[in-house]
Amino acid sequence: MSEASSPVKLERRGHVGVLVLDRPDRRNALSxxxxxxIGRLGRELxxxxxIRAIVIxxxxxxxxxxxxxxxxxxxMSTDDVRVQxxxxxxxxxxxxxxxxxxIAALNGVAFGGGLELALICDLRVAAPHAELSLPETTLxxxxxxxxxxxxxxxxxxxRAKEMILLGRRLDAQQALAxxxxxxxxxxxxxVLDDTLTWIEPIANGAPIAQAAALKAIEDSFEVPLELGLELERTRYDETLRSEDRLEALRAFAEKRKPVYQGK
Structure with missing residues (x-):
C-alpha cells in the first residue's frame, strides 16, 4: 500500500510524530x-x-x-471477526x-473502538464538540x-459500568469532569495545534526520564506499595546514569533551559 493510499498518515512535527486516521468518509473507522x-507506523515512531512523543x-x-x-x-464470518x-x-x-x-487529540466523536484507541493513550485532549461513548452493549x-x-x-x-451498561454518551466537559x-x-x-502546544514539556523534555516515569507507573499499578516503591527506585536509577540528568544540573547552574539529547 502506498503512503498516498494509506488510511493512516504520518506527520513529523519536530520531536512529535503525528498519526492521522485519514478516512473521513467513514468517520475514520478502524478497518x-x-x-x-497504525501498527506499522507506530513501530516506526x-x-x-x-521522536519523543506520539499524537494520534x-x-x-x-x-x-x-x-x-x-x-x-x-x-466477515464469526472467525474473521475474532481475527479482527x-x-x-x-x-x-x-x-x-x-x-x-x-496522546490522543480527539477532534470529534470517539465511539466504540475509537474510544478504546484513545484509552490506550497516556493522555487525551478533546475538542469542545467531541463526544465519547462505548455503545457496544446496545448492539x-x-x-x-x-x-x-x-x-x-x-x-x-x-462510572465505567454506567457508560458501558447504559451506552452513555459523554460530551467533552462531562468527560473532563x-x-x-x-x-x-x-x-x-x-485540537491538534492545542495538543502540540500543551505537550511541549514532553517534546522538549528528557526522554529517558519520561520513559522511566511511564514504566514506573505502569509496572506498579496493581502491585503492593512496597513493590511499587522498589520498582520506582529501579527506574529512578536509570535516570541517574543519563547524560540528560547532568545537562539539567548544568542548565540550572547556568540559568538556561536544558537541551536534552535522550542519552
Whole structure:
C-alpha cells in the first residue's frame, strides 16, 4: 500500500510524530488496513530516536474515530471477526507498549473502538464538540478492544459500568469532569495545534526520564506499595546514569533551559 493510499498518515512535527486516521468518509473507522497501518507506523515512531512523543488524531472535524468499520464487518464470518479483534491487541498494542508518551487529540466523536484507541493513550485532549461513548452493549456485544479493562482504570468501576451498561454518551466537559480526558481545547482552536502546544514539556523534555516515569507507573499499578516503591527506585536509577540528568544540573547552574539529547 502506498503512503498516498494509506488510511493512516504520518506527520513529523519536530520531536512529535503525528498519526492521522485519514478516512473521513467513514468517520475514520478502524478497518483492517487502518489497524495494520497504525501498527506499522507506530513501530516506526517508537524506533525513531528523534521522536519523543506520539499524537494520534483523526482527519476532519467530525470524528476522531467512530469505532469498527461496520461496513467491512458485514462481510466477515464469526472467525474473521475474532481475527479482527486480535488485531486490536497486536497492532494498537504498539501504542499501548510505547516507551514514549502517546496522546490522543480527539477532534470529534470517539465511539466504540475509537474510544478504546484513545484509552490506550497516556493522555487525551478533546475538542469542545467531541463526544465519547462505548455503545457496544446496545448492539449486542461488549467492548472488545480493552474497553472493559481500561475504562474502569481511568474513571473508576461505577462510572465505567454506567457508560458501558447504559451506552452513555459523554460530551467533552462531562468527560473532563470524569477524568476521561485531561484537557478540553478552547473554542475555535485546532485540537491538534492545542495538543502540540500543551505537550511541549514532553517534546522538549528528557526522554529517558519520561520513559522511566511511564514504566514506573505502569509496572506498579496493581502491585503492593512496597513493590511499587522498589520498582520506582529501579527506574529512578536509570535516570541517574543519563547524560540528560547532568545537562539539567548544568542548565540550572547556568540559568538556561536544558537541551536534552535522550542519552
Amino acid at each position: 483492517r488496513d487502518a489497524l495494520f497501518a 517508537v524506533a525513531d530516536p528523534e 488524531t483523526g482527519a476532519g472535524d467530525k470524528a476522531f474515530c467512530a469505532g469498527a468499520d461496520l461496513k467491512e464487518r458485514q462481510g 479483534v486480535g488485531l486490536y491487541r497486536s497492532e494498537l498494542g504498539v501504542l499501548d507498549r510505547s516507551p514514549k508518551p502517546v 449486542g456485544i461488549i467492548p472488545g478492544a480493552g474497553g472493559t479493562q481500561r475504562l474502569p482504570r481511568v474513571v473508576g468501576e461505577a 470524569w477524568g476521561l480526558v485531561n484537557r478540553v481545547s478552547p473554542e475555535g482552536v485546532s
